[in-house]
Structure formats: structure tokens, C-alpha cells
Amino acid sequence: MLVSVALLASASLWPRSPTSAPSPAGLAEEKTAPGVSFEGLTFSTGGEKGKTILHGCSGEAAPGRMLAIMGPSGSGKTTLLNALAGQLKAGPKATLTGRLTVGGDLCGGAGEVSGLRVAYVRQEDVFYTQMTVRETLLFAARLRLPASTSLAEKERRVEEIISRLDLGRAADTIVGDGKRRGISGGERKRLPLGGEV
Numbered sequence: 001m002l003v004s005v006a007l008l009a010s011a012s013l014w015p016r017s018p019t020s021a022p023s024p025a026g027l028a029e030e031k032t033a034p035g036v037s038f039e040g041l042t043f044s045t046g047g048e049k050g051k052t053i054l055h056g057c058s059g060e061a062a063p064g065r066m067l068a069i070m071g072p073s074g075s076g077k078t079t080l081l082n083a084l085a086g087q088l089k090a091g092p093k094a095t096l097t098g099r100l101t102v103g104g105d106l107c108g109g110a111g112e113v114s115g116l117r118v119a120y121v122r123q124e125d126v127f128y129t130q131m132t133v134r135e136t137l138l139f140a141a142r143l144r145l146p147a148s149t150s151l152a153e154k155e156r157r158v159e160e161i162i163s164r165l166d167l168g169r170a171a172d173t174i175v176g177d178g179k180r181r182g183i184s185g186g187e188r189k190r191l192p193l194g195g196e197v
Helices: 077-084 133-144 151-164 185-196
Strands: 036-045 051-061 094-102 105-107
Touching: 036 077, 051 077, 077 094, 133 151, 133 185
Parallel strands: none
Antiparallel strands: 036 051, 036 094, 094 105
């Protein structure tokens, strides 16, 4: 199974080339603001006899670019994203080492950088299948936004997300499941993004 994951601030997992290197046309590459950078990321489980899932992973994700992390099942894609998002914690039988910077600031996880909004969409999201797209997004907005935000403002934001994610035609369609027909596969993939934003 091949899975791809897109990050909004991204670049590539391959070794970095200098930003001043000339491009094929002989022009210097444009410098961008620092994004997410990680070096020597290693994650092991089970103590001494455990398994190393990530070993010395390094890479960067530049702002305004897209990055796809692809690989076969069990290759560590989800573990890498969990480590970068601060969802993976070291424990008595698990060790996580390496260096992570966000915007040039050293941190233990992207969630630790002040002023940074982190949205993490898991591989499989669970929705209430009997709710419509609009109801699902409003439910998420009511849970995530501060109580000081009025219901009218929450509804306005939901309508904006529906528009931005091109969910207008499906806004009043139930999510559905294997027993009840609901939204399409593409709409199902965009819905969790709306819930996180």
C-alpha cells in the first residue's frame, strides 16, 4: 500500500543543497524563510532488544512548498509525522532522539513553538456517519474554538471552510458509511482537513 502525506510547509527529505547554488539557468536560487527542519531523528521501542523504527532521519520542509512522504506499509511514515508533530513521546521502553527546529527555533515538537498553529490529520478519521458535512464542521468548531467566539462567528467560519475546500455541493449530505451512502471519497479526504483548520 502506498500512502502519501502532504505538509503545507514543505520541501524534500533528501540532503539539502546550498541556497546559493546556481540554478540550471545560471540564476541563484531564491532563499526562503526557515520552515521545519529535523536532523538525526531516531526512534526505538522495547529497550535494548527493541526495534529501531526511525534511524537518523534528516530533512526539511520549506514554507509555501508541498512535501509528499511516500513508502510501503510499515516503513515509518506515520512514526516520522508523529515525531515531528510532537505526538510521539519518549518513555521507559521508547527513545526518541534528534534535533527539530521550527522557524529556526529549537523545539521538542511543532506544538511547542509559540504562535504556531499545528493541525494534524491522522490516516483514518472517525466521523459521526449520520451527521452532514456542515454539522460535522460546526461540531468541530464548537469543540475547538474558544467559548468567547459567538455561534454566529463559528457558523461563518464553517461556511468559509466549506467554500475553501469545495464542499459546497456536499455540505448537507451525510458523511455516510458502508451501509448508508454519503459523501464521495475525495470529500471524505477533505473533511478532516476542515475539521483541523
